[in-house]
Amino acid sequence: MLQPLGPWTYQPQDRLGGGGLAQTYRCTRPGDAQAYAIKVLKNPLHLNTLMREVGALIALDGHPAIPALYDHGRDANGDLCLVATLMPGTRLDHWVRRHGPLPLEGTLSVVAQVLDVLRHAHSRGLLHKDIKHSNLLIEQGQIALLDWGASERLDEPASETLRAKPMFVAPECHRGQHSAATDFYALGWLMVFLSTGQEPFHCAQLKDRPYWGVAHVLEKRLLPPLPAPLQRLAGHWLHRDPALRRVDYDLASLLGTPPAHPLDGDGWDFTALADHADMLAFGAQQRIPNYQCDQAQKLEDAQDTGAALALLEDAAAQGHLRAIRMLGAWLIDAPGQRDRALALLRQAASARSVPGSYLLAKALLRAGEPCTPGSPVHGLLTHAARHGHASALERLARYLPPLSAQLAREWAAESGQSRALRALGRATP
Numbered sequence: 001m002l003q004p005l006g007p008w009t010y011q012p013q014d015r016l017g018g019g020g021l022a023q024t025y026r027c028t029r030p031g032d033a034q035a036y037a038i039k040v041l042k043n044p045l046h047l048n049t050l051m052r053e054v055g056a057l058i059a060l061d062g063h064p065a066i067p068a069l070y071d072h073g074r075d076a077n078g079d080l081c082l083v084a085t086l087m088p089g090t091r092l093d094h095w096v097r098r099h100g101p102l103p104l105e106g107t108l109s110v111v112a113q114v115l116d117v118l119r120h121a122h123s124r125g126l127l128h129k130d131i132k133h134s135n136l137l138i139e140q141g142q143i144a145l146l147d148w149g150a151s152e153r154l155d156e157p158a159s160e161t162l163r164a165k166p167m168f169v170a171p172e173c174h175r176g177q178h179s180a181a182t183d184f185y186a187l188g189w190l191m192v193f194l195s196t197g198q199e200p201f202h203c204a205q206l207k208d209r210p211y212w213g214v215a216h217v218l219e220k221r222l223l224p225p226l227p228a229p230l231q232r233l234a235g236h237w238l239h240r241d242p243a244l245r246r247v248d249y250d251l252a253s254l255l256g257t258p259p260a261h262p263l264d265g266d267g268w269d270f271t272a273l274a275d276h277a278d279m280l281a282f283g284a285q286q287r288i289p290n291y292q293c294d295q296a297q298k299l300e301d302a303q304d305t306g307a308a309l310a311l312l313e314d315a316a317a318q319g320h321l322r323a324i325r326m327l328g329a330w331l332i333d334a335p336g337q338r339d340r341a342l343a344l345l346r347q348a349a350s351a352r353s354v355p356g357s358y359l360l361a362k363a364l365l366r367a368g369e370p371c372t373p374g375s376p377v378h379g380l381l382t383h384a385a386r387h388g389h390a391s392a393l394e395r396l397a398r399y400l401p402p403l404s405a406q407l408a409r410e411w412a413a414e415s416g417q418s419r420a421l422r423a424l425g426r427a428t429p
Helices: 047-059 092-097 105-125 170-177 180-196 209-218 228-237 251-255 270-274 281-287 287-301 305-317 321-331 338-350 353-367 376-386 388-395 404-413 418-423
Strands: 015-018 022-029 032-041 067-074 080-085 136-139 142-145
Touching: 032 047, 047 067, 047 080, 092 136, 092 180, 105 136, 105 142, 105 180, 105 228, 105 251, 170 180, 170 209, 170 287, 180 228, 209 270, 209 281, 209 287, 228 251, 281 287, 287 305, 287 321, 305 321, 321 338, 338 353, 353 376, 353 388, 353 418, 376 388, 388 404, 388 418, 404 418
Parallel strands: none
Antiparallel strands: 015 022, 022 032, 032 080, 067 080, 136 142
8 A cells, every 4th residue: 555645844835836646845854954845736636747756766766867766655635745845946838938039058968967867767767758858957057857757668668649849749649659759859949949949849739639639740840940959860860760869968069979760741731731620630640659559549439340440440440559458458359359359459468468368368357368377367467467467467356365355455456447446345436
């Protein structure tokens, strides 16, 4: 069970910032004159979001540009919180809008410092996956990189959910892929913003999240004028194809080597893109897998199952893990489709999809397969449970010794899993 938070106190007027998922405040504790930062998640059931950031801060402890973790748990109101170093400085987006773009030397200094953070994180197997101006602070030329809640491991498949706002997100993330090159793409656009004050493509003009993702995948890349050193960095990092980006943490090496590949000038003109009123449907039509999955769910909710399945079939044929898992889940109870559905779920599980592993285990249990230590079902449920899948935890608890089962249900209940809550005699949310 998640530990109670220590005796931290804060006031609403001490708010430091926040967004749709969490708010951050300046906080203190009795007997300690130092101030800290407390992040309070808006949804008390978003346990995995909290633990992802907690795990990242523990793994990255010791870097001066990354907050150190001091505490995490539930406060007296039941809210999920973490307490970390109160990093000094002003958000980079606020700084640029107040003072104008940074000079070349200032931009290169920020880039060099972010490269050092990426070297540290990537060497520990972590991607940030949400590098953008609003997640960076600057104080007397020194930066801090905040908000590691979207971070993911390099040695695991990309999450089926895009956790970051897509304004700076690399194109491959919309195809369910990531690599070290993913963070370099976002750093390239951050560099453009610092030097010019302009956000990627027309994202400042069109406040439409589906457009932001479509722009990175499809729109013609027209960069504003940049100093020659920054043009070179853009040539290293702003390719749509991650295989063409240069992954190198040494700024001098990057500036001293010309890009191996020219940036492509292909793509849609903004005026043509902006003519599409439904950018989600347009992205699906253009075969962007994440958009196909989202549009398929929208069509299924509208009872247009045939069109929904067609989109999933196409996205699954592109190897998109989420589409493969969704298609398997949708077909499992369809007449004559069970064998194919199981094959799809096996494909998802073999690629280490967490929800795919759980759904396959559930289907195999329904078919009468045992869940004993060492069995395929036990392995599938254990994999999903270790990655925080609440329903996998609850189902695995049914096959564990009493004490282990109690702990598994307690952890599942932290995420609001209804069966676990009922088994523990608690009210469901």
